[in-house]
Amino acid sequence: QVQLVESGGGLVQAGGSLRLSCAASGSIFRINTMAWYRQAPGEQRELVAASTSGGSTNYAKSVEGRFTISRDNAKNTVYLQMNSLRPEDTAVYYCNANAWTSLRVRGDYWGQGTQVTVSS
Numbered sequence: 001q002v003q004l005v006e007s008g009g010g011l012v013q014a015g016g017s018l019r020l021s022c023a024a025s026g027s028i029f030r031i032n033t034m035a036w037y038r039q040a041p042g043e044q045r046e047l048v049a050a051s052t053s054g055g056s057t058n059y060a061k062s063v064e065g066r067f068t069i070s071r072d073n074a075k076n077t078v079y080l081q082m083n084s085l086r087p088e089d090t091a092v093y094y095c096n097a098n099a100w101t102s103l104r105v106r107g108d109y110w111g112q113g114t115q116v117t118v119s120s
Contacts, residue, residue, distance in 0.1 A: 002026040002109040004095045009114030017083045022095030022111055024076040029100040034078040038091035085118045
């Protein structure tokens, strides 16, 4: 129904930057919140940053001040600019969208994930 495709992951040295992109497509009536999550091996998936349809943003304390989430509603795309990367940022990053696919149906959708590896 809704497909999310991430791009921009890779390997970067500590202190470097990456920009992740996530484009949503499919049977989209309206996207509510778009967010980035991450999951390291042996850890639970955690919220990194979220952007609501009203323009509010929310960040995990561990990334606040270093990461910036932005959103292009016309393109159904969300971005995550990651600066001052640290080894502990290493994880698989997942794009998430809560979206209406019709006037009555709402769902939660996930991308397949993109690996971010930060070396020291």
